[in-house]
Amino acid sequence: MREPRALLAEMGCDVPDNAEIRVWDSSAEVRYLVLPERPAGKESASEDALAAMVTRYSMIGVQRL
Secondary structure, eight states: OOOHHHHHHHTTOOOOTTSOOOOOOOOSSOOOOOOOOOOTTOTTOOHHHHHHHOOHHHHTTSOOO
């Protein structure tokens, strides 16, 4: 992937310029898991409250919470 930031922007996910983007390819032997970043201001949120915020798109890394 040559322009990951541009591709994410096309998908509606604007990534701040100071955020690092790493692109890794999966294979039959290796899979990668995207862990969504905890949203600002939700430090005291319960596990259930945080789980309710997670979407399919945040789990594949194309949505910021």
